Amino acid sequence: MRTEPGGPMSVRELSDVPSFPAIYAAALTPRPGVRRSATLPSEAYRVRRVRIDPERAAAFDHLMGGPATDLVHPGVLHVLAFPVTLALMARPTFPAPLLGLVHLRNSLLQHRPVRVGELVDVEASVRNLRPHRKGRTFEAVTTIRVDGEIIATDVSTYLARGGGAAEAERAGAESAAAGASRTAEAPRREFVPPVPTGRWTLGADTGRRYAEVSGDANPIHLSALSARAFGFPRAIAHGMHTASRAFTEARVDLRRPLRWDVEFDAPVTLPGTVLVGFEPEGASDGGAGAVTRCVGWRPGRDQKGPRRCFAVSVTTLG
Incomplete structure (x- = not known):
């Protein structure tokens, strides 16, 4: 793989989509002497010409209770890009350990129909590390392109528990000192199904x-x-x-x-x-x-x- 400069964000080309077993093995392997960074990596991972496998897409459709078609379920796009994102988050210097992250939200924007068998480029990066009352949150962003055109963007928001309460309080105090208004956290409403x-x-x-x-x-x-x-x-x-x-x-x-x-x-x-x-x-x-x-x-x-x-x-x- 090689690294290309790209302004504040560099892109590292991977030869293939990382395997899940390798990712989880890396996440579970102790790294004595390696300290986690306080900031997110300013680097993206990219894999070119990833084929959307028809058999895998059909199996996904069937598991979800639908018929297999030649149009790709957006869930397939998510799982196609997911290991590239995980490989970035499994690095020993990543601010939070991979195992233990909580998936809070997901938003996928698909610009056009995607067909099985297409060859796509997948790029993953992370952004917006912010304090949270239970720790810290950040966004993992994957873009899926065909011939340079973005056909889908997938944004996952994760919570890393612990270590963020003091930062959240300090950030709130600084905001108040600057004259910014703060709204008290609303109590959780009872869920009425x-x-x-x-x-x-x-x-x-x-x-x-x-x-x-x-x-x-x-x-x-x-x-x-x-x-x-x-x-x-x-x-x-x-x-x-x-x-x-x-x-x-x-x-x-x-x-x-x-x-x-x-x-x-x-x-x-x-x-x-x-x-x-x-x-x-x-x-x-x-x-x-x-x-x-x-x-x-x-x-x-x-x-x-x-x-x-x-x-x-x-x-x-x-």
């Missing part, structure tokens, strides 16, 4: 099945045993699995540009049950301006009320 339009029953093998089509074999998703090694009582579903299934069930017209926004609130434990509620808005024919929203939640149990797990919004663009 909509009328459910569907019920998902997710088996204990849900994480393993998604790992087979996505390649993402993070131990917290695979089994209760491997999840407990990282502090989880049970395995949890991949957030982008539930988000991708919601996208499929929204029946979006993949021939049009679109925006797909997701918020993750609470993990979906496996095995488990998720209730979902879909609500279409705007153009009834699914044309420009049409929006479909979906909320997924865990039913109340053990005298606890329902807990929202995720919220999805898909907008069809002109």
Whole structure:
């Protein structure tokens, strides 16, 4: 691989998409004497001419409950670029350890239909390291290009727990001293679920099945045993699995540009049950301006009320 200067951001060319086992092995390997940086790396990783494999795309479609088509599910674009981003975040000097990051939000903007078999260039970078009441957040940005034209941009927001409270307080104090107004953090509202339009029953093998089509074999998703090694009582579903299934069930017209926004609130434990509620808005024919929203939640149990797990919004663009 080689490094090219590019102003404040340099680009490192990778010969191939990094493998998930190699990424997680690097993340788990102790590096004595290597200290984590206080800033995000000013370097992007790029892989050229990555083929969108038809068999993988079809397997992804089927897992999400939809038919295989020659148009690519945007979830496939996310998993195609995901290992490039992870390789950047698995570096020993990255400000936070890879295993333990919490995926808070995801936003994917797709500018045109993408067909299986296309060759795309994938570039990943990180930005906007900011204090948070539970630690620090940052954004991982991947751009997908064909012949230099950006066809999709995927932005994932992550939380790195710990070490950010003092920074958040200091930043707030400096802002107040400068005369900036601050609004007290709003108390969390009680979640009132909509009328459910569907019920998902997710088996204990849900994480393993998604790992087979996505390649993402993070131990917290695979089994209760491997999840407990990282502090989880049970395995949890991949957030982008539930988000991708919601996208499929929204029946979006993949021939049009679109925006797909997701918020993750609470993990979906496996095995488990998720209730979902879909609500279409705007153009009834699914044309420009049409929006479909979906909320997924865990039913109340053990005298606890329902807990929202995720919220999805898909907008069809002109």
